[in-house]
Amino acid sequence: MSVDLAPDPAVDTLARRTATFVREVVVPVEERHGGVARSESVRTNLQRAAVDAGVFAPHVAPEYGGHGLDMRGRAVVFEEAGYSLLGPLALNIAAPDEGNMHLLEIIAAPEQKERYLRPLAAGAVRSSFAMTEPAPGAGSDPAALATRAERVPGGWRIDGRKWFITGADGAAFTICMARTSGRPGDRGGATMFLVDADNPRMKLVRHIETLDESLYGGHLEVLFDGCVVPDSAVLGEVDEGFRYAQVRLGPARMTHCMRWLGIARRSQDIAVARANQREIFGSRLADLGMVQAMIADNEIDIAASRALILQACWELDLGRSGAQSTAIAKTFTAEAVWRVVDRALQICGALGVSGDVLLGRYLREVRPFRIYDGPSETHRWAIAQRVARAAAR
Numbered sequence: 001m002s003v004d005l006a007p008d009p010a011v012d013t014l015a016r017r018t019a020t021f022v023r024e025v026v027v028p029v030e031e032r033h034g035g036v037a038r039s040e041s042v043r044t045n046l047q048r049a050a051v052d053a054g055v056f057a058p059h060v061a062p063e064y065g066g067h068g069l070d071m072r073g074r075a076v077v078f079e080e081a082g083y084s085l086l087g088p089l090a091l092n093i094a095a096p097d098e099g100n101m102h103l104l105e106i107i108a109a110p111e112q113k114e115r116y117l118r119p120l121a122a123g124a125v126r127s128s129f130a131m132t133e134p135a136p137g138a139g140s141d142p143a144a145l146a147t148r149a150e151r152v153p154g155g156w157r158i159d160g161r162k163w164f165i166t167g168a169d170g171a172a173f174t175i176c177m178a179r180t181s182g183r184p185g186d187r188g189g190a191t192m193f194l195v196d197a198d199n200p201r202m203k204l205v206r207h208i209e210t211l212d213e214s215l216y217g218g219h220l221e222v223l224f225d226g227c228v229v230p231d232s233a234v235l236g237e238v239d240e241g242f243r244y245a246q247v248r249l250g251p252a253r254m255t256h257c258m259r260w261l262g263i264a265r266r267s268q269d270i271a272v273a274r275a276n277q278r279e280i281f282g283s284r285l286a287d288l289g290m291v292q293a294m295i296a297d298n299e300i301d302i303a304a305s306r307a308l309i310l311q312a313c314w315e316l317d318l319g320r321s322g323a324q325s326t327a328i329a330k331t332f333t334a335e336a337v338w339r340v341v342d343r344a345l346q347i348c349g350a351l352g353v354s355g356d357v358l359l360g361r362y363l364r365e366v367r368p369f370r371i372y373d374g375p376s377e378t379h380r381w382a383i384a385q386r387v388a389r390a391a392a393r
């Protein structure tokens, strides 16, 4: 069996172009804004620059203006984009828009693609994805879904409360998961709805203050209060929402890993530059054994994460579910990226916690990744169950 991990030449070229664009154009903007874009002008200027550089929307099909990369191609390019917190926003591959584009490409009807996917892929609008609910509703266990959608003449009426809905403020539409049959706790019975932002019964209740700040638009609590939508708002088939969520979540888990791996590399670069330059106790930090161990452990975590991501992407590209491999890659990478940024900060000493480098910002940004897209404990539980089931067969 031969194993060839080299990207094909077109992907390699796009990855190099992305790396150059991120270093020359995006990083200076990131440093100027402390890693957090808070205005539409920052977003649109970066996206225009990405279009000009020929690196915009690498994931979307060419008919929607993208480069049509498969998951393995995305792994290489997204990592380069992720080298800056603002790289994914510039390329229009940030969460949740990137995952929503992936879902719409696969599930949406042709007229829904024109109305929602086309402007989203062009960066003309943003979107959000509303699944999680305050307790006792959906979280690690999506089956707890409590938001309901009832049939009304010509459409559906949605009632429920969501929270941690990234980017909902300013999004043109939200993909809302609601229960159309069964009860909270049932494994089926969910449907996805496309809800336009101007629906008066979808109310943005508040911005939730969080550790992280870089995901554009913040995290919102959203109330669906007798929110009526037409039949044409149903995304895919009624009662198939949980199945579609897997279509979105497996790849979205991997693309988060790819982007955060870029930040891990950036952190390592900052730490290694400092270790080469800073002298204490008569030697450079880079010549002290315990610092060398941290640098080496960072390299090991980065390389292992990349290998696990590629393995999972290969399975997804083959059309396999990738349930086990994406869970393994997500759990490992989310924890590895945290370790890398934490070690990098340690190597830099007080500089690491200062605003003079962005390591403190990165640490805050990567921590929630051990919770969203499935907490580490949920994935470990699911991984172990699959192993035990397979062994019992």
Ligand SMILES: Cc1cc2nc3c(=O)[nH]c(=O)nc-3n(C[C@H](O)[C@H](O)[C@H](O)COP(=O)(O)OP(=O)(O)OC[C@H]3O[C@@H](n4cnc5c(N)ncnc54)[C@H](O)[C@@H]3O)c2cc1C
Pocket: 096, 128, 129, 130, 131, 132, 138, 139, 140, 141, 163, 164, 165, 166, 167, 210, 212, 219, 368, 371, 372, 373, 374, 375, 376, 377, 378, 381
């Ligand atoms: C920054 C951020 C952005 C987010 N963006 C979105 C978004 O855009 N849209 C959206 O719908 N949701 C979003 N979420 C929500 C996210 O998907 C949920 O937080 C996640 O699914 C976990 O659900 P929960 O917070 O309700 O935790 P809970 O379900 O209450 O779980 C709490 C803890 O229980 C433990 N646990 C879980 N499963 C097991 C198990 N099997 N065994 C033992 N322990 C376990 C874990 O430690 C877990 O952290 C976001 C969350 C964050 C933090």
